[in-house]
Amino acid sequence: MRGHFHDALLLLFTMMTAATQSMMGGELLVDQKAANATEAIPSPLVILPSQYWDGVEGLWSSFALRVGTPAQIVRVLASTNSPETMVVLPLGCTSAAIDPVPSDCANSRGGLFSLNMSTTWQDQGLFGINQDGVGFEADLGYSQNADYGLETLGLGFVAGANGPTLEKQTVAAIATASPFYLGILGMSTQPVNYSTVGNFSASSYFSTLRSHLLIPSLSWSFTAGAKYRLKAGQYAQLIFGGYDSSRFIPNSASFTLNQDVDRDIVVAIQSITFSGTTQSSLLSTPTFAFIESTDPNFWLPEAACQAFEQAFGLSTDNATSLYLLNSTHYAQLQTANPQVTFTLSNSLSGGQTVNIVLPFSAFALPATPPFTPNKTLYFPLRKAANDSQITLGRAFLQEALVDYERGNFSVSQCEWQDGVAPQIATIISPTYNNSLSSTTPTTTATLSSRPSTVPVGVIVGAVVGGASVLVSAVGLGYFIIRSRKSQPLEEPIENIGLTNPSIENKKDQTDNKSTFSHQEPNSPYLSHKMPDTRGSMYKSEVAHNPDAELGTQGEIFQMPTTEHDEDGYFATAHRIASERRAITILQIDGRSLVYEVPGSEPARIEMDATPVMSVESSTGLQISRPISRESSLGSPSDADKVS
Numbered sequence: 001m002r003g004h005f006h007d008a009l010l011l012l013f014t015m016m017t018a019a020t021q022s023m024m025g026g027e028l029l030v031d032q033k034a035a036n037a038t039e040a041i042p043s044p045l046v047i048l049p050s051q052y053w054d055g056v057e058g059l060w061s062s063f064a065l066r067v068g069t070p071a072q073i074v075r076v077l078a079s080t081n082s083p084e085t086m087v088v089l090p091l092g093c094t095s096a097a098i099d100p101v102p103s104d105c106a107n108s109r110g111g112l113f114s115l116n117m118s119t120t121w122q123d124q125g126l127f128g129i130n131q132d133g134v135g136f137e138a139d140l141g142y143s144q145n146a147d148y149g150l151e152t153l154g155l156g157f158v159a160g161a162n163g164p165t166l167e168k169q170t171v172a173a174i175a176t177a178s179p180f181y182l183g184i185l186g187m188s189t190q191p192v193n194y195s196t197v198g199n200f201s202a203s204s205y206f207s208t209l210r211s212h213l214l215i216p217s218l219s220w221s222f223t224a225g226a227k228y229r230l231k232a233g234q235y236a237q238l239i240f241g242g243y244d245s246s247r248f249i250p251n252s253a254s255f256t257l258n259q260d261v262d263r264d265i266v267v268a269i270q271s272i273t274f275s276g277t278t279q280s281s282l283l284s285t286p287t288f289a290f291i292e293s294t295d296p297n298f299w300l301p302e303a304a305c306q307a308f309e310q311a312f313g314l315s316t317d318n319a320t321s322l323y324l325l326n327s328t329h330y331a332q333l334q335t336a337n338p339q340v341t342f343t344l345s346n347s348l349s350g351g352q353t354v355n356i357v358l359p360f361s362a363f364a365l366p367a368t369p370p371f372t373p374n375k376t377l378y379f380p381l382r383k384a385a386n387d388s389q390i391t392l393g394r395a396f397l398q399e400a401l402v403d404y405e406r407g408n409f410s411v412s413q414c415e416w417q418d419g420v421a422p423q424i425a426t427i428i429s430p431t432y433n434n435s436l437s438s439t440t441p442t443t444t445a446t447l448s449s450r451p452s453t454v455p456v457g458v459i460v461g462a463v464v465g466g467a468s469v470l471v472s473a474v475g476l477g478y479f480i481i482r483s484r485k486s487q488p489l490e491e492p493i494e495n496i497g498l499t500n501p502s503i504e505n506k507k508d509q510t511d512n513k514s515t516f517s518h519q520e521p522n523s524p525y526l527s528h529k530m531p532d533t534r535g536s537m538y539k540s541e542v543a544h545n546p547d548a549e550l551g552t553q554g555e556i557f558q559m560p561t562t563e564h565d566e567d568g569y570f571a572t573a574h575r576i577a578s579e580r581r582a583i584t585i586l587q588i589d590g591r592s593l594v595y596e597v598p599g600s601e602p603a604r605i606e607m608d609a610t611p612v613m614s615v616e617s618s619t620g621l622q623i624s625r626p627i628s629r630e631s632s633l634g635s636p637s638d639a640d641k642v643s
Contacts, residue, residue: 088182186205274308
């Protein structure tokens with residue numbers, strides 16, 4: 001049903017054609033003339049890599065971002081799972097965050113972003129990236145406080161056709177060195193939900209690109225790059241609305257996206273095989289695994305980790321809990337060059353399968369301080385405490401293509417060839433009659449109401465480690481977002497000096513929607529004093545708590561939409577539809593950006609003796625708001641457990 005609202009309003013706002021509308025059973029009808037109108041399909045958006053190799057837990061190809069006004073340049077890693085973009089504050093290169101501070105700290109962290117230097121920063125407050133074991137990277141035990149704001153955000157070093165600049169995008173500013181040493185570019189479709197000032201949600205950068213018709217579909221292709229490949233390494237590649245067919249070898253295996261939006265790209269690992277001087281099985285029981293690029297590790301069952309230990313001669317280092325490789329051991333393995341083959345399918349047994357072969361080089365990652373005490377090599381293997389932690393991270397994922405408007409994906413072996421010309425193919429939204437991929441730069445097709453049944457096919461591809469993953473996502477339905485009501489702050493947070501209180505909210509010139517303004521009377525960001533960070537949470541390490549329980553849910557409330565919800569294209573339709581259905585509909589399956597908010601008064605939780613107020617959203621951002629004057633952008637952490 002959400003698809004009907006979206007298509008109807010998309011026609012009305014972008015094509016400005018006369019349409020006869022009537023509301024019958026919650027559906028908005030559009031006349032056939034408008035439905036058959038012709039619309040030019042945007043070209044795929046190819047985002048170039050920064051051509052830097054960044055990171056302390058491996059060398060990874062990064063992307064450049066322009067943040068704020070005037071633009072400040074930072075380099076970040078792509079996160080296929082994050083709803084927000086993260087940047088590092090100048091405080092992240094002080095002894096409050098890292099001790100000792102690296103001599104090249106600012107550069108090694110990808111550049112720093114100063115809130116005070118931007119005239120467009122709209123502060124939203126201090127929050128955590130997840131809560132009560134639910135939300136972004138909660139399964140892996142990540143815990144991170146950040147200063148959230150709405151900010152101007154552009155891709156690339158310079159503005160242009162492949163570097164669009166969008167206003168009022170969610171940016172989270174961090175200081176701690178763990179679990180995020182570099183910032184990240186969030187590529188999730190999920191919005192960030194705020195409830196401190198009149199519940200509203202801010203669309204992700206990816207969703208905003210699509211709602212502004214800057215990309216041909218809600219899809220992306222991504223390769224993390226591989227420093228060990230080709231003559232000088234293979235840089236990352238990110239394409240919104242298309243993919244590069246020269247980067248992977250297609251196959252017949254097809255996968256269905258998971259309904260859990262926090263763990264959507266899920267595959268079944270039927271077997272893991274070691275091939276070297278001997279051959280052995282590394283996985284005794286087939287298991288499901290989440291593929292995502294935020295974390296660099298292979299999170300596997302304990303029995304599988306023990307099999308890896310025996311096959312590669314690995315042992316954990318007592319000081320770091322990592323599988324470190326000394327120079328002698330590395331040279332021996334490099335000479336033997338064993339391979340690991342992952343056999344993947346959509347189900348634990350039977351069905352079409354694809355073999356993804358990874359060389360030893362994919363497992364030998366350089367590590368530098370502060371991730372490790374000294375420069376060394378490590379094997380990115382972690383023991384999963386439960387099934388929800390089983391993850392194939394950045395070291396496995398080298399390229400991914402995802403289509404969030406369809407319902408399946410594929411995984412394919414990566415193609416590594418020097419000097420091959422890119423073959424960019426367009427992934428066209430099913431809102432267009434011509435729903436086939438095209439290799440032409442610009443395509444013209446008919447824009448129509450989305451059919452009740454979206455055709456499902458192998459549309460996209462993704463390359464992992466030496467492999468490629470083809471992804472096409474679930475047809476759009478309703479995402480149910482649950483959040484707890486936040487309580488007013490009992491004490492202000494003296495974290496002053498991180499924002500510019502004189503920033504004036506500017507009206508969006510592209511529409512007539514009102515601008516959200518953060519004007520909390522007792523806002524902790526109205527003073528210019530910097531907080532005393534000594535003894536604060538900045539040096540704390542990430543808490544690894546894979547068994548954290550979910551909070552209880554309470555009464556359901558309807559969250560009002562604002563200009564930040566899908567950029568207003570169908571905010572009105574969402575509201576009308578929600579009001580009509582609220583009395584009779586208890587739960588709606590599928591995916592959408594209409595939200596239900598359970599409003600329970602959360603209990604206070606302790607985080608290193610720092611009280612917080614929590615706001616939970618089962619599919620959006622899980623946020624907890626610190627209320628102590630000593631609170632900071634740090635987080636209770638364990639760097640040795642989560643990297």
